[in-house]
Amino acid sequence: MEKIRKKKRNTKQKAVVYQVVLDSHDHPTAEKVYERARKELPTISLGTVYRVLKELVSEGKIREIVVNKQSHFEGRTDFHHHFICRECGKIEDVETPLCRYTCKKVEDKGYVVEDVEYKFYGLCSKCAQKLGILEERAVQV
Known part of the structure; x- marks a missing residue:
């Protein structure tokens, strides 16, 4: 049986989280991304931020850096x-x-x-x- 691939949607939440990471030059944690994203989207949840960050990393749009078991994110992928x-x-x-x-x-x-x-x-x-x-x-x- 062929697996049905779920198409990833480009939502407002995804756009905001992505822009927050691109605009950040301090390699923020998910919690910092969440704090910054809430300024634009006050109703966004921390769970949504985690999910979107994971999705953006898997799509190769952002990079995850793990330091002391803590994930940090950046927009540079080179x-x-x-x-x-x-x-x-x-x-x-x-x-x-x-x-x-x-x-x-x-x-x-x-x-x-x-x-x-x-x-x-x-x-x-x-x-x-x-x-x-x-x-x-x-x-x-």
């Missing part, structure tokens, strides 16, 4: 990396050719790369400065 501050939790995009070079090497062996995710962990400049770590490293050099 190959890039992330830096995660272990102190404040800030997630920043990192541009580097490392990913493309590594993919090419893997694909040269006949593999098909569908997705890559590098995460760098450490301290952002604000937290490093607050903790006095930048000054310590400058003295050591």
